Amino acid sequence: MKSLYSPLVLDHYRHPRNFGKLNEPTHVASELNPLCGDEIKVYLKIENSKIENCRYEARGCALAIAAASVLSEKIKGLSIRELKKMNLSAMENLLKIKVGAARESCVALASRAVLKALN
Amino acid sequence: MLAEKFPILKRKINRHRLVYLDNASTTQKPQEVIEAVSSFYRRHNANVHRRVYQLSLEATKLFEEARDKVRAFINAPSRQEVVFTSGATEAINLAAASWGSENIRRGDEILLTDMEHHSNLVPWLMLTKKKGAKLKFLPIDRQGRLKLSLLPKFLTAKTKLFALTHASNVLGTINPVTRLARLAHKKGAKVLVDGAQAGGHLPIDVQKLDCDFYVLSGHKMYGPSGVGVLFGKKQLLEAMPPYQTGGHMIKAVTKTSATWDDLPHKFEAGTANIAQAIGLAAAIDFINTIGLKKIAAHESVLLRYALQQMTKIPQIDIYGPKASTERLGVISFNVQGLPPHDLASLLDEYGIALRTGHHCTMPLHQVLGIESSARITFGIYNTLRDIDEFLHALKRAQQIFLS
Numbered sequence: 001m002k003s004l005y006s007p008l009v010l011d012h013y014r015h016p017r018n019f020g021k022l023n024e025p026t027h028v029a030s031e032l033n034p035l036c037g038d039e040i041k042v043y044l045k046i047e048n049s050k051i052e053n054c055r056y057e058a059r060g061c062a063l064a065i066a067a068a069s070v071l072s073e074k075i076k077g078l079s080i081r082e083l084k085k086m087n088l089s090a091m092e093n094l095l096k097i098k099v100g101a102a103r104e105s106c107v108a109l110a111s112r113a114v115l116k117a118l119n
Numbered sequence: 120m121l122a123e124k125f126p127i128l129k130r131k132i133n134r135h136r137l138v139y140l141d142n143a144s145t146t147q148k149p150q151e152v153i154e155a156v157s158s159f160y161r162r163h164n165a166n167v168h169r170r171v172y173q174l175s176l177e178a179t180k181l182f183e184e185a186r187d188k189v190r191a192f193i194n195a196p197s198r199q200e201v202v203f204t205s206g207a208t209e210a211i212n213l214a215a216a217s218w219g220s221e222n223i224r225r226g227d228e229i230l231l232t233d234m235e236h237h238s239n240l241v242p243w244l245m246l247t248k249k250k251g252a253k254l255k256f257l258p259i260d261r262q263g264r265l266k267l268s269l270l271p272k273f274l275t276a277k278t279k280l281f282a283l284t285h286a287s288n289v290l291g292t293i294n295p296v297t298r299l300a301r302l303a304h305k306k307g308a309k310v311l312v313d314g315a316q317a318g319g320h321l322p323i324d325v326q327k328l329d330c331d332f333y334v335l336s337g338h339k340m341y342g343p344s345g346v347g348v349l350f351g352k353k354q355l356l357e358a359m360p361p362y363q364t365g366g367h368m369i370k371a372v373t374k375t376s377a378t379w380d381d382l383p384h385k386f387e388a389g390t391a392n393i394a395q396a397i398g399l400a401a402a403i404d405f406i407n408t409i410g411l412k413k414i415a416a417h418e419s420v421l422l423r424y425a426l427q428q429m430t431k432i433p434q435i436d437i438y439g440p441k442a443s444t445e446r447l448g449v450i451s452f453n454v455q456g457l458p459p460h461d462l463a464s465l466l467d468e469y470g471i472a473l474r475t476g477h478h479c480t481m482p483l484h485q486v487l488g489i490e491s492s493a494r495i496t497f498g499i500y501n502t503l504r505d506i507d508e509f510l511h512a513l514k515r516a517q518q519i520f521l522s
Contacts (some may be wrong), residue, residue, distance in 0.1 A: 004464055005519055035476070035488035036460045061458035062520070103464060 002099050012069035013062040017037065022055045029117035033050075033105045042113040045073070049080050050092040056113070061106050063099065068110035070094040080118060086111040122411075122500040124149040124295055135470025138505045142498035143288045143449055144315060144474055145343045148402075155344055155401035159394045168367065173330060181391050185400035186383070192403045193333060194324040199382035200413075202356075203396050207315040207336035208238040209283075210349035213362040213386065214311055214332050215242035218355060219280070222309075225251035228277040230308070232257040232265055232294075233486045234287040237479045239313040241281040243282060245351030257283075259486065263290035265438040270302060277306040285317035288324050289478050289494065290439035291422075291446030293321065297328050303331070309355070315339055317400075319499075320447055322411050325350050337395065341499070342402035346395035349386070363388035383513050402463060414499055418448035419499045425450055425506050432513070451478070454513070457520045459493040465519070469512040 022043035030041045038060025045053040054072045058065050074094055075083055090109045092098055101109050122128045125147045130137045139147060144309040159181065165174040165475045183198075183266060190201045204210040213295055219242075223229065229243050233256050247254045257273045258266045265283075273335060274281060286293045290484040300310040311332040314323055319340030332355070337346035351359070361368055365388040379385045406414065423443045424519045434455040440446045453459065459475035475493045477484045484491065495509060 003468055010519065035200070036458070063464075094234040103460065106460065 002097070004103075006096065009062065009066045009095055009097065011027040012066035013100065015024065015056070015067040018055045018072035019057070020055050021026050021057065022053060025055075025090065027117040029113050030073065031113035031116060033060065033106050033109050035102075036064065038106060038115050038116055040064065040068055040109055041119045042068075042110065044117050046067050046080070048104045051075050051080075051083060052076050053072050054114075057111065058110070060109070063103055064066060065111045067091050071110045075114065083114065083118065085113065087117075122502070123475040124151070125500050126150060126153070128500060132472070133468055136508075138469075138471040138508050140471060140473045140495040140497070140501065140505065140509060141458035143339070143478075143496035143499075145176065145338045145344065146319070146498050147500065148341060148398075149405050150194060151203055151353060151405050152343065152401045156394045159397050164394070166319060167393055168384075170254055171496070172492075178393060181397050181400075182391065185396040185425070185494070188400040188403045190408075191336075191351055192323070193335070193348075194326050197353065198355060199352055199517060200349065200353050202383045202386040202392055204347045204349055205345055205392060206338070206347035207313065207334045208347070209333075210334035210347050211239055211311070211313065211501055213349055215246050217359040217362045217386075218309075218351075219243070219246045220250075221358075223250045223252050223279055224248070226277065227252040227279045228255055228275065230251070230255050230273055230281045230283075230303075231257045231277050232283050234263065234265075234292065234480065234483050235284055235386055236313065237481070238317065239282055239284060239311075240314070240482065243280075243471065245436050251277075255428075256482070259266055259290070259292075259314050263287065263292050264445065265292070265299075267295075267296060267299075270299075274303060274306050276306060276355050278297065278303070278306055280310050280311060282311040282313070284313040285320060285323075286447045286449075287439070287483075288316045288449060288496075289451045289480050289483055289492070291449035291451075292440055293446060296359075297468065300330050302326055307427055316447060316449070319406055320411075320415065322415075337402070337503065338364060338400040341405055342400055343395040343398035345385075346392045346399050348399075353382065356386070357387075365389050367391070372504070409499065417499070418497050419443060420507060421501055421503065422446065422450070423447045424503055425497075425509075427494070428506070428510050432517070434517075438492065448501075449495040450496070451492040453489060453492050454517060462493050462513070462516050462522070465516045466509070466512050469508070469515075471509055471512055473509070 025043035026046045033054040040058040042056045091107045163177045165178040167179040167221045303310045315336040318335045333350040335348040338344040368388040371488040437452045463475040
C-alpha cells in the first residue's frame with residue numbers, strides 16, 4: 001500500500017507553489033474544512049473566460065495545502081469550463097493518491113474554494 | 120495475554136497488527152460480551168416483563184439480573200435507582216429534560232466545567248436558553264485541573280446544578296468529585312457526574328460520592344453500543360416526570376389518562392435494549408474478574424511509560440496534568456509542524472488507531488487555544504509494545520514532516 005505522504009505530496013506541502021495574495025483579483029472565495037480546521041482563501045484572475053493567474057492563502061493539514069498547490073499550477077490557462085471539472089477524483093489524480101472518506105474534504109478543499117469563487 | 124480475549128485484535132490493518140489506541144471513543148469487546156449478546160439472541164430472546172411464557176421469563180430474568188449487576192458495580196442503594204438508557208448521552212438528556220425542566224427557572228444557574236464533553240454541555244445549554252437560566256463554566260489551570268480556588272465565585276446560592284465529568288476524555292484529569300459534590304450540596308445544588316470515561320477505569324461508588332445523578336456509557340467499558348445507565352437518587356427520580364412515554368412504563372392507560380409504572384420502569388419506555396443490557400452485564404463480569412485495581416494499575420504503567428517517552432520528544436505539547444497519578448490513561452497532544460490529521464493518516468498506514476480533532480470538546484479546545492489535537496487512550500488490552508510501536512511511528516512521522 002502506497003503512503004499518502006509521497007515525495008510529491010510532501011514537496012507541495014513544504015513548498016506550496018503560488019502561495020500568497022493576488023493584486024486585483026477578479027474572483028475571491030474562502031472555504032473551511034470543519035473536520036480538520038483547514039482554511040483557504042483563493043484569489044483568481046480571470047480574463048476572457050480563462051484563468052490568467054491563481055494564488056491562495058491556506059492554513060491546515062498537509063493534504064489540503066498540497067492539493068491547493070498542485071491545483072494552482074494546473075488551472076493556469078484553463079478555461080472556466082475545464083476548471084469546473086476539478087472534482088475530488090481530479091484532485092486525487094493530480095496528487096497521485098487515493099484517500100479514504102475521512103480525508104476527502106481535505107483534498108477537495110481548494111477545488112471547492114475555486115468553484116465557489118466562480119459563482 | 121488479555122489481548123487474546125478480544126477477537127478483533129487479531130485483525131491486520133494495512134498489513135500491520137492493529138494497535139488500537141482510541142479507547143476513549145469506544146472499547147473493543149471480549150469474547151464473553153460478544154457471546155452474551157449472541158447467546159441471548161440464539162437461546163433466550165423474547166420481550167421482557169408481564170408475559171407468562173417460559174422464554175420471556177428467561178429474558179426478563181437475564182435483563183433484571185443485568186440491572187442488579189449494574190447496581191452492585193456502582194454501589195447504588197437500590198435497583199429502582201438504576202435506569203437503562205441508550206447511552207451516557209441519553210442519560211444526561213433524560214436528566215436535563217425531566218429533572219431540569221421541572222427544577223430550573225429563570226435566573227437560576229447551572230455550573231459546568233471547561234473540560235466537559237458536548238454531551239454534558241449541550242443539553243444544559245439548551246435548557247438554560249429555554250428557561251432563561253445562566254450557564255457557567257468552572258475554569259481549568261495550565262495543567263488542565265479544575266481551579267478549585269475559584270469555586271466560591273462559580274458555585275453560588277443561585278446554582279441549582281453542578282454537572283461535571285468524573286474524568287476528562289481529553290486532558291485525562293480525574294476530578295475530586297466526592298469533595299466537589301459535598302461543596303455543591305452545601306450550597307443547595309444538586310450534582311450530576313458524567314462517568315462515561317470513568318466506567319471500567321476507576322472505581323465508582325455513588326453512595327460514597329453522594330452524587331444525585333451518575334451516568335455510565337456501556338460501549339466505553341467493554342460493553343455493547345446502545346446501552347448506558349442513569350443512576351438517580353430515589354427521591355429525585357420519584358418526583359421527576361417521565362422522559363419518554365409509551366409502552367412498558369405505564370400502569371394503566373385510558374383514552375384520556377395514563378398512570379406511570381414504578382421505578383425504574385417509569386423511565387424505560389418501549390422495549391429496552393435487552394440484549395445490550397445483558398452484554399453490559401457480561402462486561403461488568405469481565406471487569407470484575409480481572410479487578411478494577413488491577414486494571415487501574417496496568418493503565419497506570421502504560422500511562423507513566425507513555426508520558427515519560429513522549430515528554431522527551433522535541434516540539435511536543437502534551438495537555439493535562441503532568442503527574443500520572445492525577446490522570447487517566449488519556450493523552451492528548453500536538454507536535455509542532457505536524458497537523459494532527461496527517462499524523463493520524465500516517466499512523467493508520469502502520470495499523471495504529473488514534474483520534475484527532477476536537478474530541479467532542481470544542482469549548483475546551485478553545486480554552487486551550489488550539490484547533491485540534493491528537494489523542495491516545497488506553498484499554499485493558501493495550502501493552503507497552505503498543506506504545507513502542509506508536510512512538511516509533513510518531514518519530515517516523517516527525518522525520519517525514521519535519522526534515
